[in-house]
Amino acid sequence: MKCFYHPDQALHAPPTFLLRGQPAPSPEGPVRAELLSQGLASAGLTLTTPNKADSPTLRKRLEQIHTPRYLTFLNTIYARWQALPNAAEVVAPNIHPCGGGYHYPRHPIGQAGWHLHDMACPLSATSFQGALASAASAEAAAEEVLNGVPTAYALCRPPGHHAGPERAGGFCLLNNSALAATVLRERFAKVAIIDVDLHHGNGTQDIFYHRSDVWTGSLHADPSDFYPFFWGGADEEGDEEGVGANVNLPLPVGSDGEVYLDALAVLIDHLQRYEPDAVVVALGLDAHKDDPLAGLTVETEAFIEVGKLLAALSLPTVIVQEGGYPTKHLSANLTAFMQGFTA
Numbered sequence: 001m002k003c004f005y006h007p008d009q010a011l012h013a014p015p016t017f018l019l020r021g022q023p024a025p026s027p028e029g030p031v032r033a034e035l036l037s038q039g040l041a042s043a044g045l046t047l048t049t050p051n052k053a054d055s056p057t058l059r060k061r062l063e064q065i066h067t068p069r070y071l072t073f074l075n076t077i078y079a080r081w082q083a084l085p086n087a088a089e090v091v092a093p094n095i096h097p098c099g100g101g102y103h104y105p106r107h108p109i110g111q112a113g114w115h116l117h118d119m120a121c122p123l124s125a126t127s128f129q130g131a132l133a134s135a136a137s138a139e140a141a142a143e144e145v146l147n148g149v150p151t152a153y154a155l156c157r158p159p160g161h162h163a164g165p166e167r168a169g170g171f172c173l174l175n176n177s178a179l180a181a182t183v184l185r186e187r188f189a190k191v192a193i194i195d196v197d198l199h200h201g202n203g204t205q206d207i208f209y210h211r212s213d214v215w216t217g218s219l220h221a222d223p224s225d226f227y228p229f230f231w232g233g234a235d236e237e238g239d240e241e242g243v244g245a246n247v248n249l250p251l252p253v254g255s256d257g258e259v260y261l262d263a264l265a266v267l268i269d270h271l272q273r274y275e276p277d278a279v280v281v282a283l284g285l286d287a288h289k290d291d292p293l294a295g296l297t298v299e300t301e302a303f304i305e306v307g308k309l310l311a312a313l314s315l316p317t318v319i320v321q322e323g324g325y326p327t328k329h330l331s332a333n334l335t336a337f338m339q340g341f342t343a
Helices: 007-011 030-042 056-062 068-082 108-115 127-146 176-184 202-208 257-274 300-311 330-342
Strands: 002-004 016-019 022-025 151-154 191-195 214-221 246-251 278-283 317-321
Touching: 002 127, 007 030, 007 127, 030 330, 056 127, 056 176, 068 108, 068 127, 127 151, 127 176, 127 317, 176 191, 176 202, 176 278, 176 317, 191 202, 191 257, 202 214, 202 246, 214 257, 246 257, 257 300, 300 330
Parallel strands: 002 151, 151 317, 191 214, 191 278, 214 246, 278 317
Antiparallel strands: 016 022
16 A cells, blocks of 8 residues: 655644643644654555645645635735734634624634634644645545555645635644545546544535535544534535435444444445445544543554455545544554554
């Protein structure tokens, strides 16, 4: 299996985020890539650097999943923010259009509130470059599968599944899994995204909610009690042409590996009924019991079974790294998944 990572991802390295009203060290930093790469090495896999961290082709593909004004915001906001009097070193919103806004603002403060859904996505001068490098890694893995390779993996950080058409959130700026699906759609008529992250992939759901050509399915801690709170219910089944092409399986907070694997089997059954031609696995490892954002209590060994269940689909597959944050178990969790997938 070919695995992709572009080192420019390290250009996005927020030192803190806001947690329960307090600045806290951000778990989403370059150390994640180091730990995940160690996990790949233990599974006998090596990383390849994509040819480019940005390209016109990548930008055009991103425009299929994100709005032009959102991409412009990410590209230009830092310079405009720094021109404000007494501006912080990072872009961080202090106002949001709760309930939905009717007017798109011109002012940087208003745009930050519009596009940055929460306080987990502070932007530095080089954040957009880091996010593009993450997206380029997902693009390279998807192109590998597009060219006939059965499976490829993208080590992506920042992750992407909370990033919607024009919203960042939950450490996510650009939606790497949605990008991978968009690349696969250039060859395959029907693509499925199966998200096994601790958190609901609300951005991915939003991007494809009205479409039938990309099925989205997610198992996650129940949003009634857990981030992202406002999306991820079992009653969210798609809209318009997408009715029936979105499946959510919320799990009680604290659920163990047995519950998690049983839910995954149900989600896979839904996926198979869709009969996709190719699959994107949005791979979160943060369901582990010791993850710093812990909401489930999955043990490392369960990720072996996750890998086996997903490999048994026997479809062209792009694996895109989503969550999974620094602990002494993170490397082993990825090793376990890869051992199961390649068994």
